[in-house]
Amino acid sequence: MTAPKPPVSIDPLKRPGPPIGFGTMVTFVIGVLFFGSLAAIGFTPDRLIEVPAGVARVLSFFWPADMAYGWDRVLPAIVESIQIAWIGTIIAAILSLPLALIGSRVLFPRLARGVKLISATARAFPEILLAIYFVPIVGLGAFAGALAIGISSVGMLTKLGAEVVDSLDFGTVEAVEAAGGSRLLALRWAVLPAVLPEIVAHWLFRFELNIRASAVLGVVGAGGVGGVLLNTLRYRHFDKAAAVLILTILVVLLIDMLSGEIRRRIIRS
Amino acid sequence: MSERPMTSRSGAIRFHDAGIVYPNGVVGMKDLDLEIQPGEFVVIVGSSGAGKSTLLRAINGLNTLTSGRVEINGEALNTGSTRQLRRVRKNIGMIFQDFRLVKRLSVMSNVLIGRLAHVPAWRSMLGLWPREDREIAADALKRVGITDKAWVKASQLSGGQQQRVGIARALAQQPAIILADEPVASLDPVTTHQIMRDLVRINRELGITTLVNLHFLDLAREYGDRIIGLRFGELVYDGSARTVTDEDFRDIYGRDLTADDVVEDEAVEGGEGGGE
Amino acid sequence: MIPARPSPNWPLWIGVVGFLAAMTVWSAYGIGFSASELACNIAGGTRLLEESWPPDFGFLPRLAGPMMETVYIAIIGTVVGGILAIPVAVLAARNLTPNRPTWFVDRNFMNILRTLPDLFWAMLFATAVGFGPVAGALALTVFTVAVISKLYSESLESIDMGLPEAIRAAGGNWLQMIQFGALPQAMQQYVSYALYAFELNIRASVVLGLVGAGGIGMILETQRANFEYERVTMIILAVLVAVLIIEEISESIRKRLT
Ligand SMILES: Nc1ncnc2c1ncn2[C@@H]1O[C@H](COP(=O)(O)OP(=O)(O)OP(=O)(O)O)[C@@H](O)[C@H]1O
Ligand SMILES: [Mg+2]
Numbered sequence: 001m002t003a004p005k006p007p008v009s010i011d012p013l014k015r016p017g018p019p020i021g022f023g024t025m026v027t028f029v030i031g032v033l034f035f036g037s038l039a040a041i042g043f044t045p046d047r048l049i050e051v052p053a054g055v056a057r058v059l060s061f062f063w064p065a066d067m068a069y070g071w072d073r074v075l076p077a078i079v080e081s082i083q084i085a086w087i088g089t090i091i092a093a094i095l096s097l098p099l100a101l102i103g104s105r106v107l108f109p110r111l112a113r114g115v116k117l118i119s120a121t122a123r124a125f126p127e128i129l130l131a132i133y134f135v136p137i138v139g140l141g142a143f144a145g146a147l148a149i150g151i152s153s154v155g156m157l158t159k160l161g162a163e164v165v166d167s168l169d170f171g172t173v174e175a176v177e178a179a180g181g182s183r184l185l186a187l188r189w190a191v192l193p194a195v196l197p198e199i200v201a202h203w204l205f206r207f208e209l210n211i212r213a214s215a216v217l218g219v220v221g222a223g224g225v226g227g228v229l230l231n232t233l234r235y236r237h238f239d240k241a242a243a244v245l246i247l248t249i250l251v252v253l254l255i256d257m258l259s260g261e262i263r264r265r266i267i268r269s
Numbered sequence: 270m271s272e273r274p275m276t277s278r279s280g281a282i283r284f285h286d287a288g289i290v291y292p293n294g295v296v297g298m299k300d301l302d303l304e305i306q307p308g309e310f311v312v313i314v315g316s317s318g319a320g321k322s323t324l325l326r327a328i329n330g331l332n333t334l335t336s337g338r339v340e341i342n343g344e345a346l347n348t349g350s351t352r353q354l355r356r357v358r359k360n361i362g363m364i365f366q367d368f369r370l371v372k373r374l375s376v377m378s379n380v381l382i383g384r385l386a387h388v389p390a391w392r393s394m395l396g397l398w399p400r401e402d403r404e405i406a407a408d409a410l411k412r413v414g415i416t417d418k419a420w421v422k423a424s425q426l427s428g429g430q431q432q433r434v435g436i437a438r439a440l441a442q443q444p445a446i447i448l449a450d451e452p453v454a455s456l457d458p459v460t461t462h463q464i465m466r467d468l469v470r471i472n473r474e475l476g477i478t479t480l481v482n483l484h485f486l487d488l489a490r491e492y493g494d495r496i497i498g499l500r501f502g503e504l505v506y507d508g509s510a511r512t513v514t515d516e517d518f519r520d521i522y523g524r525d526l527t528a529d530d531v532v533e534d535e536a537v538e539g540g541e542g543g544g545e
Numbered sequence: 546m547i548p549a550r551p552s553p554n555w556p557l558w559i560g561v562v563g564f565l566a567a568m569t570v571w572s573a574y575g576i577g578f579s580a581s582e583l584a585c586n587i588a589g590g591t592r593l594l595e596e597s598w599p600p601d602f603g604f605l606p607r608l609a610g611p612m613m614e615t616v617y618i619a620i621i622g623t624v625v626g627g628i629l630a631i632p633v634a635v636l637a638a639r640n641l642t643p644n645r646p647t648w649f650v651d652r653n654f655m656n657i658l659r660t661l662p663d664l665f666w667a668m669l670f671a672t673a674v675g676f677g678p679v680a681g682a683l684a685l686t687v688f689t690v691a692v693i694s695k696l697y698s699e700s701l702e703s704i705d706m707g708l709p710e711a712i713r714a715a716g717g718n719w720l721q722m723i724q725f726g727a728l729p730q731a732m733q734q735y736v737s738y739a740l741y742a743f744e745l746n747i748r749a750s751v752v753l754g755l756v757g758a759g760g761i762g763m764i765l766e767t768q769r770a771n772f773e774y775e776r777v778t779m780i781i782l783a784v785l786v787a788v789l790i791i792e793e794i795s796e797s798i799r800k801r802l803t
Contacts, residue, residue, distance in 0.1 A: 030624060033620050033624075034620060034621065034624045036617075037616075037617035037618075037620045037621050038617075038621060040613070040614070040617045041614060041617050041618065041621070041677075041678035041679065041682065041759065042678075042679070043621065043678075043679050043682060047674070047679055050674060051673075051674055051679075051683065054673040054674040054675075055669075055670070055673045055674070057673070058669065058672055058673040079575070080575060080576065082572070083571070083572035083573075083575040083576050084572075084576055086568055086569065086572040087569070087572045087573055087576055087578060090569060124785050124788055124789060125781075125785070126748050126749075126751060126752055128664075128752045128755065129751070129752070129781055129784070132765075132769055132777065132781075133593070133597075136593050137593055141576070141577060142575070142576035142577060143576050143577050143578055145576070146576050146578065171365065171367060171369040172369050172370070172371050174331065174369070175363070175365065175369035175370075175382070175438075176382055176385065177331075177358070178329055178331060178358060178361075178363040179358065179359075179362070179363070179382055179383050179385055179386060179438065179439075179442055180355045180356070180357075180358035180359035180360075180385065180386025180442070181355075181382065181385035181386060182351075182355065182390070184390070184394075185385050185390060185393060185394070188393070188394050189371065189374075189378075189382055189385065189393070190371055190382075193371050193373045193374050194371060194372070194373060196373075197373070212660075212661075212662040213662065215662055215665070216662050216663075216664035216665065219664060219755050219756055220755065220769070223576065226664065226665075229665065229668060230668060230756060233668050233669070233671075233672045236672075245661070245665075248660070248661065248665075249657055249660045249661065252660040252661075253656065253657070253660055256656075256660075377548075377550075400547075403547050404546075404547055406547075407546060407547040407548060410548075416548050417548070419548040419550075420548070420550050420551055
């Protein structure tokens, strides 16, 4: 005589499901990719041990920073970076505003597809690759940098702007059209007032990003503080490099703070 | 009060065998024959989904008929022609349940939107409104009694004040016809009566043909001259507001009336207060 | 009668418009913006464009190695940076940090990391540990920490504190509270930020080579220096395709997650 067995035995300590969970599998795949990559670039444990010493050595040369060099040479270069970012952002703002408005999928389903293509292409180019082309076209210097920054910002600003437009309640657009206004006038009187503050906030945010971006364009000769850092490091003037880092960090933090505050106020208004 | 004509033409509306079937197959309007004379004040009632909005929006071409035709002052509306559509809409003001004001603009700018069809596009694009149009807008504001709010942002107004701006925007068009789609559905009872009185007064003073969709039967009876009842897109009642009976309403709604159908508690026996 | 319009805040308006205009003129002057120069150089520009077309497809096979190196660098940077970002984010989240001084120090550390762009880190590490992909991987690690920690700490700040507090009340220590109460709640955001960081890293690792930190940027720099513009175009096209493919993959993973 046997007691009736339960149809399925359930072990409360074991989680039901396949023997190897999804999480385990993902971890495994990432692990393989990671260690494979380490091996492929020759990042062996002995290289790893060198790293702290190397970084510490370089950092030790950084002190004391040559602030005289900072004021004389670095600050003008940082100012140039800011100017590059400003002009780049203005170019991008002017180009992206109309694109963002007609990039609304709700209002202009057909046009929006074309706009999306443009903005996706523009976003795919890092600004430094654009700068590589602009330097020979307009000559070495900050102007090339500003163009590169401007063009590459158009993509993101257009995309974000179109998203702002599409998040609108289109009742007001219908109201304008019901009063006999055209779609264009609806853009001017119903859409633009509603989206402009948010779009301007995006411009400011992009300006913050562009300051960082313009700080490296000097690497390909497109002006700004990047070239200065490259040279100080190349010739091992670490005290001067330290001045570059300190001033860059300070200026970027300061501008972030100001611009962040302005953005908050614009959005609240 | 500077008396200027707020309307130029008379607004006659006529539906011939008109029908609307939405792309998803829903019948929004069916075999509608309807004639509305210039200067009439018509209230349209019917339960939710009966096709009230569909009817109003067919008059200014926000909805396209799928059969039959609608004529405004004898001219058949063709929603395919943008130019004709704009010319017709210029003459028809619309008032919405949710006001549809541009919140970040001033009251004045919102009212001036009613002048868009009358002003050259380049001027309105730049905000260079001609003096005459600004005066018309100011006059429209005066008619709804909120001149003092002219330069306040629309977002800072109460619901009743916002709907007055909505009315002023429609008035600024100097329209022959005003379409009001449940203009009081999001307002409290007191404001509701004020807005309804405004609409009636404007209709009387200016002779603007006015069509109002209403949910509440007591309002329909109190303010309407003529009542039109819709059910499943069909015209089921057309008669004077003075002679309409509860029986008629029961037919229009296809059910017994409840407290939710009126603003005032007394209108229906045993009601528990005005619902929305 | 048009109601009188209240006069706008003129000092404010003039101040804002004046500032914007002055800033623009000053910047345009500073960077040597000139429309005439642009017009003159357009001729040179078209010559350049002619030179850079058609792309040199024969060069393609030589790109495979460096391109893979670029991907390796991005993977290492994302994995290590992604793990290191977790403690940085936790300590910088107002609701989870053990005490205020820790929060203050960590938060400022995070902001300073964020201040410097990827290429800056690449230059630093290339100087410290020598040119090559190891420097690139280290640079992207720091860059990833900067990107993820900020976003993730904001997500952590908006989690529901009920569960973590319950764990604390049941006698769990701080670490257990974080591990079982807080992190799982923002897991989905974390994965999405990690994917985002990976996309950024792919783009970034493309240019790291410009300063000698390995990857496809190194060839790009040599070809550019030799004015081999047909090859430069080829490299840039390859990069674009790679970036788009990676973005597509990570987008589809992200969709599956939500
Ligand atoms: N754009 C549309 N597409 C498909 N069906 C629609 C559309 N608009 C309305 N309908 C349908 O047509 C019918 C009539 O709608 P309508 O909006 O005219 O009703 P209503 O009487 O205004 O109702 P309510 O009192 O709720 O506003 C409803 O069944 C509705 O679901
Ligand atoms: Mg309706």
